[in-house]
Amino acid sequence: MSLQMMIxxxxxxxxxTLMTILVMPLPHKVQDGFVNLAYKLLQNPNVKVGLVFGASVLGMMFMDAxxxxxxxIPKEYHPGMPASGNVPPVPTMxxxxxxxxxxxxxxxxxxxxYLTGGTLFLGIAIYFNIILLKSMVKNKEKLIQATVVSKEKKRVFPLWNTRN
Structure with a gap:
């Protein structure tokens, strides 16, 4: 395998590995930290330029492959075609x-x-997965805060309504 294909x-x-870590059912604090780190990296302009450059190089490698x-293959080489004197040169392959x-x-x-196409596809899947997980973590944080507030209200209100 050539050096570029090994890369x-x-x-x-x-x-x-990154996709596996993203979709694992981790504790909220760990998942929150990991997703926030990945999201902040995606927002960095230098990382964006690197990702676009890498994706364009991979795209060119994919198109070449x-x-x-x-x-x-010219029509003249297909089976069943009549032989003619004007046969084009044999394809380089x-x-x-x-x-x-x-x-x-x-x-x-x-x-x-397959390698370059899979890498391009997985890169796009990771990008959208990070965006989806960011909104999920944010909504999960809102849910946790809402349950804490409702538990405090349940704890406080019954004491007000007691009659001695």
């Missing part, structure tokens, strides 16, 4: 290569396409 694979593993995984080499190249390009 993509490492990023994918990191994203999967897609282009090489699904080569455009097939030129001078055995069938096993063609299959290996296709496997590698498909692997690269």
């Amino acid at each position: 993509v694979f490492g990023l994918l593993v990191t994203e999967m 897609l282009r090489t995984a699904v080569p455009k 097939m030129a001078g290569a055995t069938w096993s080499e063609v299959r290996v190249r296709k496997f590698y390009s498909q692997r690269n396409m």
